[in-house]
Amino acid sequence: MGFNTSLLHGAAVNDKFGATQPPIYQVSAFSHDSAETLEKVFANRSPGFSYSRIGNPTVDSFEKRIAALEGGIGAVACSSGMSAVTMALLNILKAGDEVIAGAGLFGGTIELFADLKQFGITARFVDEVTAECIEPLINERTRAVFTELIGNPKLDVVDIKSVSEVCHANGIPLLIDSTTATPYLVRPFEHGADIVVHSASKYINGGGNSIAGIIIDSGKFKWDSEKFPAFDGYKIFGKFAYLAKLRNGFWRNAGACISPFNAYMCSVGLETLGLRMERICCNAKALAEHLQTLDGVTVNYPALEASPYHGLVQSQFGGRGGGILTIRAGSREKAFRLINSLKYALIATNIGDIRTLVIHTASTIYLHATDEQREKAGVYDDTIRVSVGIEDINDLNPFI
Numbered sequence: 351m352g353f354n355t356s357l358l359h360g361a362a363v364n365d366k367f368g369a370t371q372p373p374i375y376q377v378s379a380f381s382h383d384s385a386e387t388l389e390k391v392f393a394n395r396s397p398g399f400s401y402s403r404i405g406n407p408t409v410d411s412f413e414k415r416i417a418a419l420e421g422g423i424g425a426v427a428c429s430s431g432m433s434a435v436t437m438a439l440l441n442i443l444k445a446g447d448e449v450i451a452g453a454g455l456f457g458g459t460i461e462l463f464a465d466l467k468q469f470g471i472t473a474r475f476v477d478e479v480t481a482e483c484i485e486p487l488i489n490e491r492t493r494a495v496f497t498e499l500i501g502n503p504k505l506d507v508v509d510i511k512s513v514s515e516v517c518h519a520n521g522i523p524l525l526i527d528s529t530t531a532t533p534y535l536v537r538p539f540e541h542g543a544d545i546v547v548h549s550a551s552k553y554i555n556g557g558g559n560s561i562a563g564i565i566i567d568s569g570k571f572k573w574d575s576e577k578f579p580a581f582d583g584y585k586i587f588g589k590f591a592y593l594a595k596l597r598n599g600f601w602r603n604a605g606a607c608i609s610p611f612n613a614y615m616c617s618v619g620l621e622t623l624g625l626r627m628e629r630i631c632c633n634a635k636a637l638a639e640h641l642q643t644l645d646g647v648t649v650n651y652p653a654l655e656a657s658p659y660h661g662l663v664q665s666q667f668g669g670r671g672g673g674i675l676t677i678r679a680g681s682r683e684k685a686f687r688l689i690n691s692l693k694y695a696l697i698a699t700n701i702g703d704i705r706t707l708v709i710h711t712a713s714t715i716y717l718h719a720t721d722e723q724r725e726k727a728g729v730y731d732d733t734i735r736v737s738v739g740i741e742d743i744n745d746l747n748p749f750i
């Protein structure tokens with residue numbers, strides 16, 4: 351099955367009336383014929399649903415579709431991308447543990463790591479997530495490496511294979527936030543990643559109409575008792591240990607579930623991911639090539655020949671550079687003037703919409719960051735982030 355076919359038929363909707371879309375089960379609870387049946391559902395001895403914070407058929411269908419697309423053994427949908435990042439990490443971390451993370455991460459994730467300090471969890475940041483940079487930071491307390499595949503907004507690209515090899519040689523999993531790459535560019539499990547998370551609010555949904563997140567497990571990582579003693583009680587689940595622990599533990603008890611309606615919206619959006627990404631990548635490349643010919647403007651887009659990640663984009667992403675580019679306009683004033691002069695691009699803090707969106711990063715999404723954090727994320731006073739949409743390229747080209 352090709353990518354676009356798999357979006358429609360990869361994990362088919364299994365509805366007794368033949369509905370072509372998973373119906374929206376917008377309910378809190380599910381009733382059962384007898385006390386015995388509900389007992390079995392609660393004890394995971396019988397399939398079925400009891401309460402939508404724990405499981406819901408619409409959500410289940412969305413999870414199965416994403417798991418199939420990423421080539422994972424299962425997925426757990428969450429209320430937001432941030433909740434997916436939080437749950438994916440807290441499912442394996444405890445006080446005293448360390449995580450190695452990229453310094454150029456999404457602002458919310460950087461702030462999350464600061465929040466986790468009070469619980470005794472320490473993040474060690476590396477300027478670049480490469481095998482060489484992470485290896486010296488690994489010690490007996492390290493429990494995970496967390497990175498974005500294409501940093502938002504830094505747009506640095508991670509070589510999954512070499513980084514995962516270092517992780518596995520040290521008995522720790524590689525967690526990847528693949529929001530900006532999407533499965534259209536790459537399936538990270540095929541290159542050695544262990545857990546993938548997405549902010550489904552972005553490209554998976556595509557229409558900018560729901561906040562949502564999802565965690566997918568490759569099922570390949572071996573959770574060793576010494577490093578991950580909390581997994582001991584989940585050994586009976588075999589390769590499903592991570593997902594079982596997540597579902598029966600922190601995710602359920604923190605109440606991180608997605609609403610059935612948002613799962614439905616993301617499920618519908620997902621079906622056109624291939625078409626949208628094809629167009630978006632094409633538009634982004636054309637726009638980046640046009641912008642880099644302009645005086646006083648520098649463009650950062652991983653698929654450009656001048657990008658240090660050009661080779662990796664070819665080998666890992668089949669030449670596709672994704673939908674985000676950043677521009678340095680020369681000064682903050684020029685950046686503001688440029689943003690205000692745009693005809694169709696919306697000034698908004700989001701990415702992955704079918705509409706082109708622009709934002710001045712330093713004064714918005716990096717407002718609360720330190721100068722050092724900004725610099726490490728490639729955020730300068732004159733940086734504009736563009737999330738390219740599916741408009742006709744001629745309407746985007748006069749962008750400047």
Ligand SMILES: *Cc1c(COP(=O)(O)O)cnc(C)c1O
Nearest residue numbers: 430431432456502529549551562
């Ligand atoms: C948006 C985003 C998030 C957070 O997702 P929400 O759905 O807004 O909570 C996390 N990681 C990346 C790379 C993002 O772009």
